[in-house]
Amino acid sequence: MVCGGFACSKNCLCALNLLYTLVSLLLIGIAAWGIGFGLISSLRVVGVVIAVGIFLFLIALVGLIGAVKHHQVLLFFYMIILLLVFIVQFSVSCACLALNEEQQGQLLEVGWNNTASARDDIQRNLNCCGFRSFNTNETCLAACMKNGHNCPSCAPIIGKYAGEVLRFVGGIGLFFSFTEILGVWLTYRYRNQKDPRANPSAFL
Template sequence: MVCGGFACSKNCLCALNLLYTLVSLLLIGIAAWGIGFGLISSLRVVGVVIAVGIFLFLIALVGLIGAVKHHQVLLFFYMIILLLVFVVQFSVSCACLALNQEQQGQLLEVGWNNTASARNDIQRNLNCCGFRTYNPNDTCLASCIKSSHPCSPCAPIIGKYAGEVLRFVGGIGLFFSFTEILGVWLTYRYRNQKDPRANPSAFL
């Protein structure tokens, strides 16, 4: 059967949703690994990663059930949700790739000021204290605080990796946004194809 046929559309859609399922489980696993090894203590950060993983898993499950059963309603909602996710993810990915050094610094400072637990993780793992300057009255879990040498501020250390991380996240997001628009197109085509094994008089 040619690749434009019913079976090929069904198999491609199932494969795409299995990929999304693996990615969602990977996200949840990374969050659990970060907690287990003490790399992340911020419940907010872990909660966001797990929530994204569960959301992606549910979308993939809806798409998989809709593809296997050729369920018109599930496929319609799957297509709409995937289109909305594509718009958001494409916008965020382009923003990550377009940020300059000054904007990255402002974004990092806002995140630093609003996440106390993540701030402690950064100071402990990067062995630095404070964002641009260190206030002795603030809490710092870095090992350098116990030595006679002054601790380095975290902003220059984070700044060295921020650009690379944003480019990596933006690139991965851009790649997956194109798989999502492929999923929308496959779902639209698959919904309008008739199952050759079904009753010829049945509607789709």
């Protein structure tokens, strides 16, 4: 068996989909861990993470079944879906890496204004109140507010981590986007290869 043959393509595709399965289970596990330890109380944030994990798990399952059975239809749909995911993920990863500080601040402020439950988590965990300024009519769960101290605003504290997080997310997303295009290429090649154990007179 030479690498590039039927068995090698099949094994590489199976290994790639097992990697995607592990990543999807890791995403679901992180969301559950965040809820269990009280780090995340926003159902919207948890729901998005779990939805992404389930979506990735289903894609990996389709690819794994298609690779094991050499199923042409499953492999075709797997290849198309993976290509679309690659385009979206590559675009988002490049956007994350290209954002400057001003754009990061605007994006963070939009997210702050649209997620009340995540806002409470941030204020409690980072010990700050308000994004740029704090309105005394609003509630703040930070420890500094409970102790009667002057609480700093959250924008500078979040800004310190935002650049690092965006670079990390962009880098990870860019890495996985290249594994996705590798998966598309492997699937295309594998679909057009003949199973040596099959009937020699059968068509692909």
